[in-house]
Amino acid sequence: MSGIPTLVAAPFVVSAGVFADPKYRGTRMPIGDTVSIAELHTMSVRHQIRVHDARQLPESPTLEGMGFALVQAPIEIDFHDSKAIATRFHTYCSDLVMAATGCLDARVVQHEVRTGKATGPGGAGMYAEMAHADVSPLIENHLHVPPGRHFGLYNVWRSIDLENEIEVMPLALCDHATVDVADMVYTDAWHATWPKATVFCRPIHSNRQCWFYYPRMTPEEALIFKQYDTREAVANLRSTFHTPVEVGSTRENPPPRQTIETRVLAVFHEEDSERAARRARFQAEVPNARRDGANSSWRHEDMIDWDSG
Numbered sequence: 001m002s003g004i005p006t007l008v009a010a011p012f013v014v015s016a017g018v019f020a021d022p023k024y025r026g027t028r029m030p031i032g033d034t035v036s037i038a039e040l041h042t043m044s045v046r047h048q049i050r051v052h053d054a055r056q057l058p059e060s061p062t063l064e065g066m067g068f069a070l071v072q073a074p075i076e077i078d079f080h081d082s083k084a085i086a087t088r089f090h091t092y093c094s095d096l097v098m099a100a101t102g103c104l105d106a107r108v109v110q111h112e113v114r115t116g117k118a119t120g121p122g123g124a125g126m127y128a129e130m131a132h133a134d135v136s137p138l139i140e141n142h143l144h145v146p147p148g149r150h151f152g153l154y155n156v157w158r159s160i161d162l163e164n165e166i167e168v169m170p171l172a173l174c175d176h177a178t179v180d181v182a183d184m185v186y187t188d189a190w191h192a193t194w195p196k197a198t199v200f201c202r203p204i205h206s207n208r209q210c211w212f213y214y215p216r217m218t219p220e221e222a223l224i225f226k227q228y229d230t231r232e233a234v235a236n237l238r239s240t241f242h243t244p245v246e247v248g249s250t251r252e253n254p255p256p257r258q259t260i261e262t263r264v265l266a267v268f269h270e271e272d273s274e275r276a277a278r279r280a281r282f283q284a285e286v287p288n289a290r291r292d293g294a295n296s297s298w299r300h301e302d303m304i305d306w307d308s309g
Contacts, residue, residue: 006178006209008052008210010052010054010212012050012052012053013247014048014050014051015172016047017047017049017130017172017205017211018045018129018130018131019044019130019202019203020044020045020187021045022045022204023042024043024185025185025204026182027185027287027290028187028286028287028290029043029186029188030188031189031190031298044130045205049205049209049245050211051211051212051213051245051247052212053213053214054212054213063100063224066175066176066177066212067175067237067239068212068223068225068226070214070217070223071221071224072221073156073220074219075089075092076162077089077092079113079160079260085111089262090111093108093156093264094106094108096156096222096264097224097266100154100224101152101266103152103266104267105267106265107265108264109143109263109265110263111260111263113260114127114260115256115258117256127169127244130243131202131203131241132187132242132243133200133201133239133240133241134155134200134263135198135201135239136186136199136300137228137279137282137283137285137286138199138300139153139199140230141299142300148271149267149268149271149272150229150270150272151268151272152266153265155225155226155262155263155264156222156223156224156261156264157171157222157223157224157225157261158219158221158223158260159257159258159259160259161219161255161258164254164255165216165218166217167257168254168257169244169245169257170214170244170247170257171213172211172212172213172244173212173240173241174203174211174240174242175209175210176226176238176240176241177236180206180208180236181234181235181236183205183206183209184202184203184235184236185203186200186286186287187202199298199299199300201239201241209241211245213245225240226239227263230272230275230279231268235282235285244257
């Protein structure tokens with residue numbers, strides 16, 4: 001979509017994001033190592049984007065309004081202690097999501113640590129390189145949820161550097177209401193961890209999309225954003241596209257961003273009385289056909305934890 005970007009009542013920086021090439025619209029994008037080098041180089045398109053200061057908006061973003069929210073989340077914990085993360089921090093994140101959503105119950109299903117360096121298999125630990133949403137409706141085949149209840153996945157994203165604000169590669173998030181369903185491309189991919197198969201989603205760039213970030217997030221703050229929400233009939237409202245962005249720094253050699261992202265399954269009070277039919281309808285939105293006419297049999301596998309500890 002060409003034209004003037006959507007106007008937002010907040011200051012912005014101009015950065016860049018990596019988006020899906022529009023030629024994949026309505027098809028399943030293949031995984032990088034199953035395509036030719038020539039196609040691999042044309043799968044993504046880099047676009048300049050305005051990234052607005054969410055702190056300066058007249059009203060703070062909310063999970064239901066834009067798909068993300070900033071919350072106060074102070075905690076004293078050793079983030080190099082993987083046992084403490086898997087116990088105390090997981091409980092803390094579940095409590096944050098319960099407070100933010102009013103859900104019936106919540107539990108962590110997976111977490112990842114990113115430091116900007118490859119500290120695990122497949123480049124685990126590196127910052128993401130493209131705008132994306134982490135899951136597709138196919139993940140429903142791998143989540144254990146009480147029957148008859150709607151549910152959602154949320155990401156709790158925060159710094160593990162308790163001494164510094166985030167200055168390098170902060171997370172930009174797109175207001176989910178500004179994404180056109182036709183601009184969502186489902187994509188086969190590898191996890192950095194095992195098991196490796198996943199299907200996630202990438203956006204095609206549009207000037208209608210509104211991007212936001214929170215400058216200099218402190219160690220006491222956390223972002224919560226939607227990964228998947230079965231209560232939403234329209235696909236773009238189920239997930240929040242996000243990407244790291246370069247925004248410049250106020251000093252030389254700022255410390256690298258060190259963050260943890262924790263995925264939390266929330267069970268809602270709302271009834272999902274026709275789950276099988278709804279799930280089939282949502283999953284039918286994920287195309288199997290590739291551009292070359294072949295069909296993808298790629299499916300989502302269970303997620304496991306990965307951390308640098």
